[in-house]
Amino acid sequence: MNRIDCSMDDMANTKFLTAYGSLIKQFCTSTDFNYNEVLGLMVVYYKFVKFNGPTAKKMTKKQFYELFLVLFRICDMSIIDRVLLCITNDVRFVIPEAWMQLFSVFLSKDTKLRSQFAYNVYTYSGTTKLNREAVCLAVEKFFEGDDDDEVNELRADMVEFVFNKFDLDKDGIISYSEYAEVVQNQPPLIEFLGQIFPDDNDLTLVALCTNIESKFRSDD
Known part of the structure; x- marks a missing residue:
């Protein structure tokens, strides 16, 4: 055979x-x-x-x-x-x-398919949208060190950056449509809360x- x-x-x-x-x-x-x-x-x-x-x-x-x-x-x-x-x-x-x-x-290579999957991964904790609390928890892993004040400041700065970038209507929530719009224009931001792919x-x-x-x- x-x-x-x-x-x-x-x-x-x-x-x-x-x-x-x-x-x-x-x-x-x-x-x-x-x-x-x-x-x-x-x-x-x-x-x-x-x-x-x-x-x-x-x-x-x-x-x-x-x-x-x-x-x-x-x-x-x-x-x-x-x-x-x-x-x-x-x-x-x-x-x-x-x-x-x-x-x-x-x-x-379908950006829409990949972005939908990534957003589902980021929101799997039970919510269908990314609020400030969820983003704060996600960015904690990006900054570590002995100086708690400095680490907390860096985390806070990143959260503000994320919301300034993705929260297009400034309602305190990053919806899938907002995330997808940003990713469509800037594909590298598809994994903005941690590597998935x-x-x-x-x-x-x-x-x-x-x-x-x-x-x-x-x-x-």
Whole structure:
């Protein structure tokens, strides 16, 4: 039989297709990835699952955290927690649907899709908008030191900067529409409250590992 992946023997190939064949077809219609791209992403998912033992069927939450910490080099645990909660309600596992949702956003060049996801991550604490209290809590991690007065002043200055930049109607709340408008004009501000997306080099590595040719970074 044709090998899907050279590191998998015939038995592993058969198990993979049996377990994920119908899902692969589903993801080909529900995502922007083509068949080979879906296949590549699901092979990586399958290898995570295989690591958990012969009877395992899902990627673990621990593996998801390791993916962010080691491959993506995103170490803000509160951000990782919120990303996870935005793609699944399962407290123990990451199912294939959640896996594909994650990379549908991470590998997308659609600013609207990425900004909506980022805003959802920032507001996942229960509110649908960013008020001053939420922003104050978010900026605490950006400033640390022994001089409490200086640190508090820096935090306060950043909060004021954020609201001056994003609170367009000056009502004390940063709505999604305000955030999206700013990001549309200044895309680097999409992650203004902490890194959510892997950088371009790490995304290129993911694209190479999963054979997603359209996402390879060009250096020309």
